């Protein structure tokens with residue numbers, strides 16, 4: 001509601017000052033509507049928020065699929081039925097804390113906790129990701145503890161890497177999944 005009022009106000013101001021003014025009158029999900037002069041409108045298109053990602057599995061099979069800015073690599077893989085393991089979805093597992101015989105509390109975890117979604121990302125994309133979305137201590141811990149020598153500087157957890165426009169065209173290698181008896 002407030003944004004609609006702001007948009008109307010910006011539109012009135014733009015019309016009041018005439019052709020030399022430019023006003024942004026709407027912003028929703030990255031879409032921007034601008035009034036330049038009197039009537040020209042520019043709308044963001046789907047293309048502006050689409051990020052193409054090429055997944056490569058351990059057998060060398062490649063598939064390029066579109067994702068959207070803000071989605072995680074795990075989201076994109078799942079949306080396209082690409083086999084990238086996920087135990088916690090990056091949202092943390094529910095843990096039960098037993099306070100007494102009669103009181104057990106559900107604690108909702110945050111962040112990664114299963115380590116299944118290990119991916120390797122080549123340069124230059126990995127540098128951009130490390131730069132803008134550095135791994136948390138927990139992510140480092142999970143990679144080192146469970147993937148050991150398989151984890152390299154190119155390793156990340158797929159649920160923790162969010163797509164941004166400058167990752168368009170990135171390649172993502174999916175190593176072989178964790179052993180079936182992995183806790």
Ligand code: FES
Nearest residue numbers: 089112114115159
């Ligand atoms: S899905 Fe569990 S850590 Fe990524």
